[in-house]
Amino acid sequence: MKARPIYVAIRMKADMQALWEHTQQPDLHRQWDLRFSDIDYLPRRAGEESQRFLYRTRIGFGLSIAGTGETKATFEGDKGRRLSTLAFGSEQRLSLIRRGGGYWKYEACENGELLFATRFDYETRFGALGKWADILLFRPLFGYATAWSFDRLRLWLEKGISPAVSAEKAILHYSAVALLVLLWLYQGVVPKLLYPGYGELDLLRQTGWLNGWEEVALPLLGAAEAALAFLIGFMHRKRWVYKLQAGLLLALGMAAVTGIPELLRDPFNPLTLSLAMAGVGLAASRTAEGLPNAANCRRRPVKPNEKARRLRPT
Incomplete structure (x- = not known):
């Protein structure tokens, strides 16, 4: 059984530059993204277009998973689109994820809204046991954490509710x-x-x-x-x-x-x-209002013959 890549998309009323900064600057990114405890950019080499980074995720009991990544940005200013591709991986034997890759997509929509979407996939360790643990437990939790974090970012940009307050x-x-x-x-x-x-x-x-x-x-x-x-x-x-x-x-x-x-x-x-x-x-x-809600995100890409539903919280 092959696992489906993780896809999450949400629409929000925000400025494109503000969304870009909150997702590309490590000090802002780590505040809203539940998946990362620390993100640090590495110095760029001469002529290097991509940005290398280190990440760390605390998993409790004094343990953490660390890895490295690389991201590259593409701008389509005339179409109101931006794309950030990334590759990531960890050499730690404790990490279920061996290596993976994906993208973040930024797209201007009608009514001044933005579509922020991600799609990524990865390879696992520990053979068949790791694959089944990923399919049955880790990947659903990873996808939920991504969607919950995206809505926490929306609340920050739309309503000014900081991620710490949301948590x-x-x-x-x-x-x-x-x-x-x-x-x-x-x-x-x-x-x-x-x-x-x-x-x-x-x-x-x-x-x-x-x-x-x-x-x-x-x-x-x-x-x-x-x-x-x-x-x-x-x-x-x-x-x-x-x-x-x-x-x-x-x-x-x-x-x-x-x-x-x-x-x-x-x-x-x-x-x-x-x-x-x-x-x-x-x-x-x-406390019932202003809570992050993973259900506000779409979890599957829109098919060519499918009309996209509005990804807006009710």
């Missing part, structure tokens, strides 16, 4: 979303569906509101809370989902404390849990 917002947002998903899943599945006899069913009976329908209502409530967990996970960029959560927290919390006021004396009670979850939801809601 901080993404960490805060996804941490808050993950916590909400886990809490709603736990509250819905464990005490209501798996172990209703350990307190939840008795608490519902003590309210006296359902007149014997507690055993039917409790699993339905648990299923609804579990469904809300999945809804938050899939719709985490939509602020209305956090408003829905806030309403449900208010309703469930008020129902619990008005039905059984003694619960407020407990160290862990519905009021404290609801307030904590509402605070996490507020953090997720406030």
Whole structure:
């Protein structure tokens, strides 16, 4: 099985020179590109047209992958196009990538937009094991990181959101979303569906509101809370989902404390849990906008008979 080259393209409202500088100057490039921790240009030799560079990517646990590359620029000023070809590789035995190459394409489009696209491919180490690890895991992650980085660059050039701020917002947002998903899943599945006899069913009976329908209502409530967990996970960029959560927290919390006021004396009670979850939801809601999104990029080249969709975020 042959792996397909990685292709990523995005449209943005930006100045061509600004886009060029943010992708060709190492001190700017390393800020938005998730794939590289360091990029350094090497001095050019006399008469040399291409630019050689060193790159390094930290992979955690104190380890990093280093390599070398070479890039060459082509300008078509009358057509509003620029092209930067590159070759790269690493001699480190730890590196899955042995050598590769590709291009960055810059093209002026209608409405003052620019198309920024890349296509690259590479050879791997470690024989058949390396090829399958690349196809099943590394290449999809590498492509996603490229697309996510391209949208982070778009946010920087279009909205002035620096890559550092984008990264901080993404960490805060996804941490808050993950916590909400886990809490709603736990509250819905464990005490209501798996172990209703350990307190939840008795608490519902003590309210006296359902007149014997507690055993039917409790699993339905648990299923609804579990469904809300999945809804938050899939719709985490939509602020209305956090408003829905806030309403449900208010309703469930008020129902619990008005039905059984003694619960407020407990160290862990519905009021404290609801307030904590509402605070996490507020953090997720406030960071839902201006996040890099790999889905804003096109991942396959446009075929000759295919109409290109607009690569603009919704």
